[in-house]
Amino acid sequence: MRRMISAIAGIAMLSPLLATPANAQEYPSQNILLIVPYPPGGPPDVIARLMGPLVSDALGKPVVIENRPGASTTIGTTAAVRAAPDGHTILATDIAQTVAPNVLANPGFDPAKDLKPVLITTSSVFTVVIDPKLPINNVKDLVEYSKSKPDAIKAGHSGIGTPPHLYTLSVMNSTGAAMLLVPYRGIAQAMTDVVGGHIQLASSAPSTTVNLTLDGKVRMLGVSGDKRLVQLPDVPTFKEQGLKLRGFEQDTWFGIHVPAGTPDPIVAKLNAAFNKALLDKEIIAKLAKLDIRTVGGTPAEFAKLWAEQIVTWREVMKAAGVKPE
Secondary structure: OHHHHHHHHHHHHHHHHHHHHHHHHHOOOOOEEEEEOOOOOOHHHHHHHHHHHHHHHHHOOOEEEEEOOOHHHHHHHHHHHOOOOOOOEEEEEOHHHHHHHHHOOOOOOOOOOOEEEEEEEEEEOOEEEEOOOOOOOOHHHHHHHHHHOOOOOEEEEOOOOOHHHHHHHHHHHHHOOOOEEEEOOOHHHHHHHHHOOOOOEEEEOHHHHHHHHHOOOOEEEEEOOOOOOOOOOOOOEOOOOOOOOOOOOOOEEEEEEEEOOOOHHHHHHHHHHHHHHHOOHHHHHHHHOOOEEEOOOOHHHHHHHHHHHHHHHHHHHHHOOOOOO
């Protein structure tokens, strides 16, 4: 009897381990929810909607995009980390989630413990645009104008700790420019207000600024990275203007995470599906028009970058005097 009880107990202990490969083989068994913690229109949303159909084809189940913006991405991120770790809920991520614990006293998740990396999908540069009616054509003009007219420049961003906020903050810290930071639910809304003259400046990826610049609705002051934009060859890089912004050495990146505890075989399936989508020539071409580069890679590569960014932004925010609120 004791041997039988021991045997049953042993099988019970092994059953979760035995079930994992079978579950992974059957995955996905239902629609996959891809949570984008931003409103429609920004780079994370554009990337998700371009890649979703191809990932659906690779996995054999629909990928449903759901925008859950707000609270510096923590609303959508918290929903994702609380979901079942079975691969049917995945999350679009960027720098914002690595910064959250440094700006919010209770973000609802720990980026080092509650999220499991799948892959880096893409990377992009950042741009700063301004109301073209202002007598500001470059970073030097921005600094001089802002110091002569304190609080005259209102800079819109998509929430404390999000890439547009961090980039604007980095520009301010490295140049001494004086600006009043104004939060929005999404960068597309902030950009609309720059065009309308309600605020004066915003930072974002080229996907939301190039066409507005070409149409004369905003003026671009600079672009991150080592190269000028193909569409706007007359706009200098920030490096050309003497700026070096810590934390953005690799510009800005976008990725996919799943809740911690998601089995590795399921992560591997997701990784393969996204990597396959990133090789699609049409996807590459469409993203290139937005100055977004496809990246791809392994979960381990993303985990390394993720861990480095958590440390970097902790140090940057501490040096900037930013405290969790």
